Amino acid sequence: MIEVAHLTRRYGSATAVDDLSFEVAKGEVVGFLGPNGAGKTTTMRILAGYLPATRAERLLVAGHDVMRDSMAVRRAIGYLPESVPLYPELRVEEMMRFQGRLHRMSRQDLRTRIGEVLDRVGVLDRRKQLVGTLSRGLKQRVGLAVALLPDPEVLILDEPTSGLDPIQRGEVRNLIAALSSEHTVLLSSHILAEIEAMAPRVIIIHEGQKVADGSQDQIIQRLGASGSGGGAGHVLVEAAAPAEASAMAELMKSLPGVETVTLGDRVGIHHSFRVSGEGDLREDIGALAMTQGWALRELTWKRPTLEQIFTRLVIGDVAPVLSEGASSAPAPVAVPNASNAPAPVTSGLELSMPQGAKKPLPLGTPGTAQPKTIYSLNPFDRGASRDLSKPVSVDPVPPAAPKLDPLDPEGGDA
Numbered sequence: 126m127i128e129v130a131h132l133t134r135r136y137g138s139a140t141a142v143d144d145l146s147f148e149v150a151k152g153e154v155v156g157f158l159g160p161n162g163a164g165k166t167t168t169m170r171i172l173a174g175y176l177p178a179t180r181a182e183r184l185l186v187a188g189h190d191v192m193r194d195s196m197a198v199r200r201a202i203g204y205l206p207e208s209v210p211l212y213p214e215l216r217v218e219e220m221m222r223f224q225g226r227l228h229r230m231s232r233q234d235l236r237t238r239i240g241e242v243l244d245r246v247g248v249l250d251r252r253k254q255l256v257g258t259l260s261r262g263l264k265q266r267v268g269l270a271v272a273l274l275p276d277p278e279v280l281i282l283d284e285p286t287s288g289l290d291p292i293q294r295g296e297v298r299n300l301i302a303a304l305s306s307e308h309t310v311l312l313s314s315h316i317l318a319e320i321e322a323m324a325p326r327v328i329i330i331h332e333g334q335k336v337a338d339g340s341q342d343q344i345i346q347r348l349g350a351s352g353s354g355g356g357a358g359h360v361l362v363e364a365a366a367p368a369e370a371s372a373m374a375e376l377m378k379s380l381p382g383v384e385t386v387t388l389g390d391r392v393g394i395h396h397s398f399r400v401s402g403e404g405d406l407r408e409d410i411g412a413l414a415m416t417q418g419w420a421l422r423e424l425t426w427k428r429p430t431l432e433q434i435f436t437r438l439v440i441g442d443v444a445p446v447l448s449e450g451a452s453s454a455p456a457p458v459a460v461p462n463a464s465n466a467p468a469p470v471t472s473g474l475e476l477s478m479p480q481g482a483k484k485p486l487p488l489g490t491p492g493t494a495q496p497k498t499i500y501s502l503n504p505f506d507r508g509a510s511r512d513l514s515k516p517v518s519v520d521p522v523p524p525a526a527p528k529l530d531p532l533d534p535e536g537g538d539a
C-alpha cells in the first residue's frame with residue numbers, strides 16, 4: 126500500500142528526511158513517531174503528494190507513483206494535515222460537498238456519503254453549522270470526515286489529536302482505532318501513549334532517519350538489549366531457601382535462556398536476584414523453585430517501556446536497530462490490525478528532544494513563525510492547479526471559500 130525507498134528531502138542545505146525507506150502493507154496501522162523536527166510532517170506531505178521529494182528511488186502510495194502522478198495519489202488517499210485549514214465561512218455540509226467535488230464524486234454519492242461520514246465522526250448534528258464557529262475538536266473531526274469522504278484505502282493522518290483536550294483526544298483516538306479495521310493507516314504523533322494505543326507497528330525517525338521499525342514488542346526486545354543500563358528485560362526473584370544464595374544463583378544460571386544472575390540484597394530470610402536472558406523467564410524459574418522447595422516471595426518480569434527505548438534512541442544511548450534487511454529493502458513486521466492488538470499501558474509522556482541532543486536545522490525551525498512552503502493542488506492549500514515542482518511561499522491562511530452556485534447549491538455531477 127505504501128512503499129518508500131531511499132527518500133530524501135532537503136530544505137536548502139538542511140536535510141529534513143535522509144534516505145528513508147519503509148513499507149506499509151494493506152490493512153496495517155503504522156505509527157510514525159519522532160521528536161519535534163524529526164521529519165514526520167515532511168514525509169507525510171510528500172507521501173500525500175503535496176510536497177516534492179528531493180530524491181527517491183521509489184514512492185508508491187495506493188498503487189500510484191507519487192513522483193509521476195501525485196494527482197492520482199491525492200484522489201486515492203485521505204489526508205489529514207497537522208493543522209486543518211477548513212473554510213470558516215461555509216457550513217459543514219457545504220464544505221464537504223466542495224471537497225467531494227474535488228474528488229469528482231457524483232451528487233448522488235455525495236448525498237449519502239456526506240451523511241455517513243459526518244455520522245461516523247460524530248458531527249452529523251453540526252452539518253448546518255458554520256465551520257468557523259466549531260470548536261477545535263469538532264474541526265478536527267470535520268477534517269477527518271473530509272479525509273474519509275472518498276472512502277480511501279489509505280489514510281495519512283498527521284498528528285490527528287494535536288491541540289485537543291484529553292477527552293477530545295480519547296474520542297479521536299477511539300475513532301481512529303475503529304477506522305483502522307477498514308483502512309491502511311499511517312499516523313504520526315510525538316505522543317507515545319497515542320501511538321502505543323493505536324498502532325501495533327511503530328516506525329521511529331530521528332533527524333530524518335529511521336532508527337527503529339517493528340512491532341512495539343520487537344522494538345522493546347531488540348533495542349532494549351542493546352544499550353547501557355537497560356536490557357531487553359529481567360526477572361526479579363525473591364526467595365527463601367535452606368540453600369546458600371550462591372548455590373541458588375548457580376541453579377538459575379543453568380536454566381536455558383538465562384544469561385546473567387545478579388545477587389541482590391538479602392531481605393530477612395529471602396535472597397533477591399536479578400535474572401537476565403532471553404524473554405520472560407518466569408515460568409522456568411518458578412518451576413525450578415518448586416522442584417527445589419524454595420519459598421518464592423517475588424517473581425516479576427521487568428522490561429523497558431517504548432518510552433524509555435525512544436528516549437535512549439534519541440539521546441544516542443542505543444544504536445539504531447531496524448527490521449531485518451531494512452537498510453536496503455525494509456522488511457516491516459506485518460501486524461494484522463489494531464483491533465487484535467493489545468493496548469499497552471503507558472505513562473502518556475510527550476516526547477521532546479533532550480536539550481543539545483539534536484543538530485539544529487537552520488531553516489524552518491519549529492516555533493519561528495515562518496511562512497510555509499506549500500505545493501498544491503491541495504484542497505487544504507491555496508490554489509487548485511499549481512505545478513508540484515514549483516514551490517510557492519504563502520502564509521498559512523486557508524484558501525478562499527469556494528463560490529457555490531446559488532442555482533445549484535448542491536453542485537452538479539462531476
Ligand SMILES: Nc1ncnc2c1ncn2[C@@H]1O[C@H](COP(=O)(O)OP(=O)(O)OP(=O)(O)O)[C@@H](O)[C@H]1O
Nearest residue numbers: 136141161162163164165166167486488489490498
Ligand atoms: N518549509 C520548510 N522550510 C525549511 N525547513 C523546513 C520546512 N518545513 C520543515 N522544515 C524543517 O525540516 C525539519 C523536519 O520538519 P518536520 O515538520 O517534517 O518535522 P516533524 O517531525 O513533523 O516535527 P513536529 O513534530 O514538530 O511537527 C525541521 O527541522 C523543520 O524545521
